[in-house]
Amino acid sequence: MADLNIERTHNLGLPKAREIAERWREQAEAEWGMDCAVEPGDTEDVMRMSRSGVSGSLTVSANRFDLQLKLGFLLGAYADKIEQKIRQNLDELLGPA
Template sequence: MPELCIERRHSLGLAAAREVAQRWTHEAETEWGMRCRAEPGDGQDRVFFERSGVSGCLTVSAGRFDLQIKLGFLLGAYRPQIEQKIRANLDELLGPSQGA
């Protein structure tokens, strides 16, 4: 099963990162048809998401977004395009990449 691991550093702090994660979750649900479940934590939050052919977890902390995605067989063929779209989406939400 193809996997994507995208890590993004940011300087937003936890409160602002949580707001960005809420926007990301809303987009995942409305635009990509994902079912999302948030699990808030003390130092980090997790958002689990899934739909047919895709599952994963977004981990949000004061300084990082870590996105782990498993693609099903059919979507695996589109891995490069999916990764490019997700990176562009994170750039829009977080600003240009500050490294991994």
């Protein structure tokens, strides 16, 4: 098993961060076959996601994205490449820092 913890700070505010999280959810479902469910909150939303060999959550707040993933045995071998792709994807969605 491998754990991935990816955090990105931003200054977008919660409404815009929610829009970006929704785009990320659409990509995760379409490109990676993830099943996602969003639990909205007053100050942050939590998106729970899973598929065979992967489970985790994305916490979205007014100033931060916090992604926690657990990779199963087979996908754990590709943890570095998976982490690199996710970081690149979040950086593209969030734009320049």
